[in-house]
Amino acid sequence: MIKSLQAIQAGRAFALLAALFVTAFGAAVVLLALDQQRVIEATSRLQEQTVPEIIRFQRLARNLEQLRQEGERIFAVSSHASRQQSMFVVTLIASHPSILEHPGAAQLARETEQFLGDVVRQAVADDRRPAMRYDEWQRLAARLGMQVDDVSIQGINLANNDLVVATSAMKLARSKLMMALILVGVFLLGFMIIVRRHLIQPLQQINLALSTLSADRPAPEFKPSTMLEIQAVEESICEHHALLIQNEETRQVLEKLANKDGLTGLMNRRHFMQSAEVELQRAQRYRRPVTVAMADLDLFKKLNDTYGHAAGDAVLRAFAELVQDTLRQSDLVCRYGGEEFAFLFPEIGPAETEKLAERLRARCDAMEVPLPDGRSVKATVSIGLADASECPIEIALKRADEALYEAKRLGRNRVVLSGPPVPESAFENEPDTRTASLF
Amino acid sequence: MSRAALVFLLCCALPASLGSGALAADEPALRVLVLDNAPPMSFRDESGQLTGFSVEIARAVCSEMRVNCAFDVVTQSALLPTLSQGKADIAAVGLLETPERRTKMLFAKPYYRSMSLWLARSGVSPGQAGVKVAVVGGSAQEAYGRKQGWEMHPVATHGELGAPLVSGEAQAVLVPMITGISLQKNAAFRQLDLATTVLQAPELGGDASFGISPYRPELQKEINAALERIKRNGTYDRINSRFLPFRVS
Numbered sequence: 001m002i003k004s005l006q007a008i009q010a011g012r013a014f015a016l017l018a019a020l021f022v023t024a025f026g027a028a029v030v031l032l033a034l035d036q037q038r039v040i041e042a043t044s045r046l047q048e049q050t051v052p053e054i055i056r057f058q059r060l061a062r063n064l065e066q067l068r069q070e071g072e073r074i075f076a077v078s079s080h081a082s083r084q085q086s087m088f089v090v091t092l093i094a095s096h097p098s099i100l101e102h103p104g105a106a107q108l109a110r111e112t113e114q115f116l117g118d119v120v121r122q123a124v125a126d127d128r129r130p131a132m133r134y135d136e137w138q139r140l141a142a143r144l145g146m147q148v149d150d151v152s153i154q155g156i157n158l159a160n161n162d163l164v165v166a167t168s169a170m171k172l173a174r175s176k177l178m179m180a181l182i183l184v185g186v187f188l189l190g191f192m193i194i195v196r197r198h199l200i201q202p203l204q205q206i207n208l209a210l211s212t213l214s215a216d217r218p219a220p221e222f223k224p225s226t227m228l229e230i231q232a233v234e235e236s237i238c239e240h241h242a243l244l245i246q247n248e249e250t251r252q253v254l255e256k257l258a259n260k261d262g263l264t265g266l267m268n269r270r271h272f273m274q275s276a277e278v279e280l281q282r283a284q285r286y287r288r289p290v291t292v293a294m295a296d297l298d299l300f301k302k303l304n305d306t307y308g309h310a311a312g313d314a315v316l317r318a319f320a321e322l323v324q325d326t327l328r329q330s331d332l333v334c335r336y337g338g339e340e341f342a343f344l345f346p347e348i349g350p351a352e353t354e355k356l357a358e359r360l361r362a363r364c365d366a367m368e369v370p371l372p373d374g375r376s377v378k379a380t381v382s383i384g385l386a387d388a389s390e391c392p393i394e395i396a397l398k399r400a401d402e403a404l405y406e407a408k409r410l411g412r413n414r415v416v417l418s419g420p421p422v423p424e425s426a427f428e429n430e431p432d433t434r435t436a437s438l439f
Numbered sequence: 440m441s442r443a444a445l446v447f448l449l450c451c452a453l454p455a456s457l458g459s460g461a462l463a464a465d466e467p468a469l470r471v472l473v474l475d476n477a478p479p480m481s482f483r484d485e486s487g488q489l490t491g492f493s494v495e496i497a498r499a500v501c502s503e504m505r506v507n508c509a510f511d512v513v514t515q516s517a518l519l520p521t522l523s524q525g526k527a528d529i530a531a532v533g534l535l536e537t538p539e540r541r542t543k544m545l546f547a548k549p550y551y552r553s554m555s556l557w558l559a560r561s562g563v564s565p566g567q568a569g570v571k572v573a574v575v576g577g578s579a580q581e582a583y584g585r586k587q588g589w590e591m592h593p594v595a596t597h598g599e600l601g602a603p604l605v606s607g608e609a610q611a612v613l614v615p616m617i618t619g620i621s622l623q624k625n626a627a628f629r630q631l632d633l634a635t636t637v638l639q640a641p642e643l644g645g646d647a648s649f650g651i652s653p654y655r656p657e658l659q660k661e662i663n664a665a666l667e668r669i670k671r672n673g674t675y676d677r678i679n680s681r682f683l684p685f686r687v688s
Contacts, residue, residue: 055670059686066685081629088623088635089684092616095637097552097644098686 010199010227017194021187028180035173039166046162057155060102061148063093067109068144071116075130075137080123087120108147115140202230209237215248261335263313264320269342272334273393276344279332280393283346291353292393293343294400295360295383298412300339303377311371312339315379318369326360342397350387350417357383357415365413380413387418468507469658470527471497475512476598478621479682480533492617492682496550497531497649499674503665514595516577518650519543525654529662533615533647535579544653547662549646550675551687554637555580556619558604559611561634565589573600573609580613583642597621601628613638617683 070086070093077083093099094113100106115137122129202225209220219241222234259271267275276292283290297303297319304312316339323333323341336342345353361381368376384403388396403418410416473494474481481491489510501508508529513521515532522530523543533553536546557565565572566587574581576593584591592609594600597618603609605627612633614622619635622628638644651658669675670688679686 051671056688059676059688063685070684081626084629084632085623088620091635091637092556092620093685095554096616096685096687097554098688 008226008228010229013194013198013227017187017191021191024183024187025180028176028183032173032176032180035169035176038169039173042162042166042169046159046166050158050162053158054155056098057151057158060098060105061151061155063096063099064105064109064144064148064151067093067112068141068148071112071137071141071144074116074119075134078127083120083123087116090116102151105147105151108143112140112144198226199230202227202234206230206233206237209234213237213241213244215241215244264316264335266320266323266341267332267334269334269336272332272336272342272344275332276342276393279344279346280388280396283389288347288389289349290388291345291348291350291385292388292396292400293345293353293357293383293385294336294397294404295341295343295357295381296404296408297339298380298382298408300379303379307371307375307377311369311377314371315369315377318367319364319379319381322363322367323360326363327356342400344388349389350385353385354415354417357385361413361415382407382412383415385415385417468509469501469529471501471508471510472513472518472521472527472530472532473497473510474515474518474532474596476596477618478598480597480617481531482598492551492678492687493531493533495678495681496669496675497529499669499678500649500662500665503668503674504661514577515575515597516595518577522650522652525652528652528655528658530650532650533617534650535642535645535647537579537642540650545651545656545659547649547651547659548666549648550666551647552645553616553647553687554639554644555583556614556616557611557636557638558614558619558622558633559636560631563611564636565611565613565638570611571603571609573603573612574614575600575618578615579642580615583640584613586642601625604628604631604633613643617687620684 067090070090073086074083074090077086090113094106094109099109119130119133119137122133202222205222209222213220219238222237225231225234259267261268280290282288297315300312300315303315316335319341320335327333327343328345330346332344332346334342345356348356361383364379364381368378370376382404384400384405384407386396386399386403391399399418403416407414407416473489473491476482477491479491480493481489484490489512494510497508497510510531511527518530518532519540521527530544533551534540534546535553540546559570563570566589569590571590571592572584573592573594574584575597576595581591581593592603594603597614598621600612600614600618601622604612612622616637649662651662666675675688676686679688
């Protein structure tokens, strides 16, 4: 269900969730507050109204008990004066508003007053009469006692109502509190799940993608995210990946450009020197034969002057093509100078290299280079070879260059192999002139 | 800023302490009027100390309010003018609240309930011709009697009510219930063997309250609160039991 929702802003999503939570929790708090209010009302009612009522009932009970005691006294004493006094109190109590308020008590008090009044009057006439009526009095006294108990209990029970209300309200409040806590728990759980699913896990995937981001690996794939912010980050990661690939391609292009000679498409000198160095070291490590050569197009300047630079370029291009066609896959060749070319032939010695070089010379000689204006030109090449299996590249090239110079001197359009190494002093006088067939 | 807050707090505290109305121990005491010779509500005991139900209730209320009370003894007839003129603060007497009295003074919440008794020989009923009724001058009973057109025989204090009957100057006496209790303790009075009738009339019975000077309205709330407290904490009941044979609340 979550996936089918359109992506929304994380901020808005959480604001919505928070608003929902606040509303729900607020409602729970309001409901709780209502219960609290009921409890407060019940207890304050208890304190302000019910307790005075209870006290009133207690005083009523006390007065009824007093009635009974005065009645006992009337029967107990023998002097008329004392009886009169007690009777007076009985009259007052029976007419007091506190007794009259309570119908049951008022009724019983009136009865008691009449009975005791009779007894007192009779006692004036005959002193023994009271004793005879004592049994009757005891029944009345018992009823008075029960009324006292009733009134007391009535008073105490007044508190019950308020206490029951308070207790039920508190119980309700307790269950509401429980619900509120469960609500909080559910929200927290939901919140954590959402954060985990829609924030933490996407972030983890983003982290994983970023750590393995490279031009050689494919672009990272993300599941469609629900948070706009996460989506934005994921898109920018993909863009970054595309950029990496682009950069890599550009780099490769630049590298190639940096290594090539623009006109002929052959390696440039720098690249050749690097590669030749590597190849030479490999050959010398494994004691394999390796030969270098220097070639120079004959009378190239004259050709440029005669036919123009465009023709010269065409010749160079044609020669380069020829070279690439003639040479083996493993051979290195570069445009060393304007019309100079350097070669490195791995795995073959000078004798076989000479054969190869000869083939090249012959094909160049036979080649006709068509010009844009319809004419065609021919060119020849002079090649000097040198063994490179036991010396550094610069020395080998130098010797090949000397062989080339010899080839030029001998009349051009030929291949000359450099002889064994000559002591340094000899170089100052004249170049080596021995031919290739020495080896 | 903290200093300003302190000053602000002090300024808040001051009016609170001034407005509480509770007087410190060394402040001027409340002037309380009581009746003389009106047992068991207000009388002097063997050592000459003022005591009685009303007096002790007044003392308990003053102690609950944490003020000093200075008692002044007056007669019933002098009571109302003294209070309404502001020469006293409280009248510690069980006054029935009548519309006429309400114009002259304030009333606290009632501290007991009373009714009036007609004491006379059996056969002597109120309104009969030739019946002189002894009453305390200035009391509600006197006002009622005059309204009924009876012949009045006023006396100054409650304690003197018995004498006119014993001497025969009066044939009946109209008393508040509690005064009747003390009359009955008098042997000479008892020998008259008078019959007791309770007279039910709104002017003669009902709630009895302390009176408050109209110039001290702020006392009303405090006295009522103090009364409520002593009714709940047992002080009232102890004083009730000390002076009266039953609960008069």
